[in-house]
Amino acid sequence: MSTRPQSDPTAVRRGLLPPSYARQLGHATRIELAGDRTIRAFNKPRYRLAHWPIWIWVFFILPGPLTIDLFERGFDGRMAVWLGVVLAGTGLAGFLGKLPGVEPRPYIIRFTEDRPNPLYRRICYTVAWSEVIAFAALNLAGLMIAVATGEWRLRQMYEAAYFPIVGIVWALGALGVLPRVKPSTQGEGHERRYFYGASWAVCIAQPALWFLWAVLPQTRATDVAKLVVFVAILAWVGNAARRGLLPRTRPIVPGELAVSD
Secondary structure, three states: OOOOOOOOOOOEOOOOOOOEEEEEEOOEEEEEEHHHOOOOOOOOHHHHHHHHHHHHHHHHOOOHHHHHHHHHHOOOHHHHHHHHHHHHHHHHHHHOOOOOOOOOOOOEOOOOOOOEOOHHHHHHHHHHHHHHHHHHHHHHHHHHHHHHHOOOOHHHHHHHHHHHHHHHHHHHHHOOOOOOOOOEOOOHHHHHHHHHHHHHHHHHHHHHHHHHHHHOOOOHHHHHHHHHHHHHHHHHHHHHHHOOOOOOOOOEEOOOOOOEO
């Protein structure tokens, strides 16, 4: 069983995050100890409410072409209807405790325990994976085409390829091969690294790209700049996550009680 080193000089704690320690484990240079985590019998209402907007956003941007319209043209009636559907669906799921992080009590308390991964978790994380992969891949391809041809065809690319990409990821989720979507939660202490690492990288690179797209003129030189910035952010954040330097991307050394969301 892993225990906390006494007066470990490498221990670092920031805010509410559990302490991390300088240990080499695979590619990661920092780890967390499961025993450092507070054990909760129940999730407080404010904790559950804090997670609900995350899933509202995840499901709201699920129709990729509609999301492109949102950033190109602004909010309209179609988006209002879809937002209402998402609010109702996620609100009901959260009320019933069927959204990750919105459950009345934590589901995972041992990172090595072989427990069935509930269907609602597998669905939610599959949807999130599909968006992370589809948005990153299509925006990267769109930038490369813009640099090569001088033309932006992102809208056409989303209409043609978004749902095929999403469908492939959904199939992988149904087969249980995606991190955090496997039939068992036994590998949660490591699988969460890949999910949060990908999410950090794309969730930082995407807004940066949208900002550059909004403020820079459409020229070959600015398209090259957008591509360089987008790839640089993905690479830098991805590497930081790989090394366990970002929140929720550090391996959690198993063996003691812990809580995951």
